Amino acid sequence: MKRIRHTASTLGKPLWLMAGGLSLALGIIGAVLPILPTTPLVILAAFCFAKSSPRLAAKLENHAFFGPIISDWRENGAIAPRYKIVAVGMMIFALLISITMGVKTIVLTIQFICLLGAATYILSRPSNPTPNPTGDTKDNN
Numbered sequence: 001m002k003r004i005r006h007t008a009s010t011l012g013k014p015l016w017l018m019a020g021g022l023s024l025a026l027g028i029i030g031a032v033l034p035i036l037p038t039t040p041l042v043i044l045a046a047f048c049f050a051k052s053s054p055r056l057a058a059k060l061e062n063h064a065f066f067g068p069i070i071s072d073w074r075e076n077g078a079i080a081p082r083y084k085i086v087a088v089g090m091m092i093f094a095l096l097i098s099i100t101m102g103v104k105t106i107v108l109t110i111q112f113i114c115l116l117g118a119a120t121y122i123l124s125r126p127s128n129p130t131p132n133p134t135g136d137t138k139d140n141n
Contacts, residue, residue: 013052020048039083046070079124085120091115
């Protein structure tokens with residue numbers, strides 16, 4: 001049994017590392033293209049790197065652009081308003097591109113439902129933490 005667990009943990013780190021690398025790559029692409037949501041992919045990359053490479057996790061968490069996104073999420077489950085606006089704006093832009101390209105109605109419907117779900121989730125997250133009387137932060141919906 002110990003041999004199976006050792007093998008699973010040995011295989012697990014490279015898989016988490018690959019998943020983190022893929023998530024981060026897609027998140028970076030999403031920062032430029034309106035097709036992919038940057039914030040959730042960067043948060044996923046941070047999670048994967050925390051399981052596989054503390055060095056990469058720390059590097060990502062200390063990054064000037066991605067670090068605050070990860071910090072807000074970890075500490076408060078929050079997404080800053082500017083990232084919400086960018087995310088929803090890019091979703092709308094992606095849908096408009098699909099409409100302009102003449103994508104089939106069924107594909108547009110599926111895309112709309114998926115984007116609506118993603119936008120609803122993003123917009124339902126707290127925007128900023130608010131301090132309570134003890135000095136701790138609580139979510140602000």
